[in-house]
Amino acid sequence: MTRAAAAQRRRLVALGACLAVAVGTPLAWSATRPPAAVGEGLAAGLAAGLAAPAAAPPATPLGTSGPQAEGQEPARTLPRLSARPADPASVAARVPAVDPPVEVSVPALGVSAPVDAMGVDADGAMGLPDDVRRTSWYRHGAVPGTGGGTSVIAGHVASAAGRGVLGDLPDLDRGDEVVVRTAAGELLRYRVTTREAVVKEALPVADLFAREGPERLVLVTCGGPYLRELGAHRDNVVVVAEPA
């Protein structure tokens, strides 16, 4: 009886241990996951420090503009205009040259990837390279290192070929460094301010692709559950970084 009771107790302990491992393993794993978001939220990250949009230059108030000419000429009511050559070559020469990003590195994730300058796809969405080891920069938007606007670099989270180079963006934390190398060889350093997963339909594209305002670098990939019926992830993972 005593021996049987002891055996039963041992089995009870074994049962407890097995249950602890069975339940504890996934719980402990999920508890050690990075938080779903860092920073003060995407809206704040993209808007923080956002200067009021530059107002259009005010029309010259009637009768107040222009110096009162010496002599009899009355005060001007209209500004004087100045002109520039409009031939195609002169106009093209005035368009500022762009030094595009060619590589993005995230030391905290140990990743570095080539950046392709891309526009929009057939659906009017941002173009992305098929190769998950490459990323794209939205070439119609802001240019990194020019001091203004939000430049967007995106990469696939994964493909049939494997996990994407930006697949671990959810592990990034506030303060982590992002480095962009430009075609001219300049190294631009940024610090992560916010990271957030956003349901794709709610992606704030106007803020994300802002061509004006303070300089921001945004890294985007996909996240959240994979919706097999749509063949797409539910969310975009958006990391906002400011010049370091």
Place this chain on the structure above:
Amino acid sequence: MTTTTTTTALGLVAAGALVALSAAPATAAGSGTATVSVLHAVPGTPVDVYANGEILLDDFEPGTLTDPQQLPAGDYDLAVYPADTESIEGVDPVVSADGVSVPAGANITVAAHLTESGDPTLTPYVNDVSAVPAGEGRLTVRHTAAAPAVDVLADGAVVVSDLSNPDGASLETAAGTVSAAVNLAGTGTTVIGPTDLTVAEGASTIVYAWGSAEADDLDLAVQTISGLGSDPAGVPSGLADGSTGLPVSLGVLSVLAAGGAVAVAVTMVRRRES
């Protein structure tokens, strides 16, 4: 009777107000502002441009365009004189246009150019500044040359056909560089180009064919109005399931432990029964 009188009086007041309005300076008639650019597309002659009797542009060279300028909305009397005209008093302008309407909020380009028959004229064009889809630009062509109707070609294909002075036509196309040429309408006779033209994304690129076919000085002038872009619809950055679930090794461990727990429990139940 009283009613009628009142009505008449109100009518008189209204009429008075109308008179007052029309007597007010032309530039004060509108409340907002408009964006105005001026293009000089008459070959050969630098000019001075006056608006409401006031000089707006001094020594304005052919083939040049002003930067867009905010001007009070209203009606303008425009007149063009030979450059360095000391006083416009009693001098006949080269060309003039009275009561050119510049409505609030509008974006207007006033072009001084030649008619098809070669006389100087002023044409106020209203520019389409509505948004263009992401990745695209608006290309507008305007015939401001002393030349017959033309076809406009982009990369060898006719994109606008039979365009006559002073008409214009617009299309939206993928941003990029196109090789542009102007042919006499319905012929293979190229009178301008081909010239590389950039259709800027999120912008309106307006191309003026100007000059004179007879004088063999036809050319292109380009105006760009930016800030008309749209944002991409989204970022489709998932080609396949990349969701980060429980790593396989930990999952296996958990399942094995659960199996172990079941085995132990079964043993315990059996022992109790026996």
